[in-house]
Amino acid sequence: MNLLIRVILIAGLSALTQTYFPWWTAVLVALAVETALGKGDSTAFFSGFYGVAIPWMALSLFIDVKSDSILTMQILELFKLPTFGIVMVIITGFLGGLVAGVASMTGGWIRAAISK
Numbered sequence: 001m002n003l004l005i006r007v008i009l010i011a012g013l014s015a016l017t018q019t020y021f022p023w024w025t026a027v028l029v030a031l032a033v034e035t036a037l038g039k040g041d042s043t044a045f046f047s048g049f050y051g052v053a054i055p056w057m058a059l060s061l062f063i064d065v066k067s068d069s070i071l072t073m074q075i076l077e078l079f080k081l082p083t084f085g086i087v088m089v090i091i092t093g094f095l096g097g098l099v100a101g102v103a104s105m106t107g108g109w110i111r112a113a114i115s116k
Contacts, residue, residue, distance in 0.1 A: 003047055006037055010029055010033050014100070030107065031104065032107065034047060034103075038107060044105045044107065045105040048103055053093040053100075056097070
């Protein structure tokens with residue numbers, strides 16, 4: 001299935017499941033979508049990465065703007081990072097995308113193993 005369709009499907013389903021369940025349900029969604037619809041090729045990682053990183057960054061930016069960056073600045077000061085709110089948004093998206101990308105890649109490997 002097309003990469004863009006898988007990214008949109010992962011983004012939508014992970015946003016829906018994370019409304020009611022913990023953050024790690026995005027990992028299960030990426031794994032399930034890639035296992036069911038993936039090709040088992042090199043795009044598996046990117047479908048999970050972009051499918052979770054983009055919504056997480058959007059939500060992180062929304063929360064940062066709504067709270068006037070109070071918590072964001074405290075976390076950045078705690079870790080001795082530059083005190084720009086966008087740094088925390090990028091870190092959040094990268095970590096979420098990395099975890100979902102690995103799960104999605106695992107789903108691609110499962111699909112490739114089953115299809116042979």
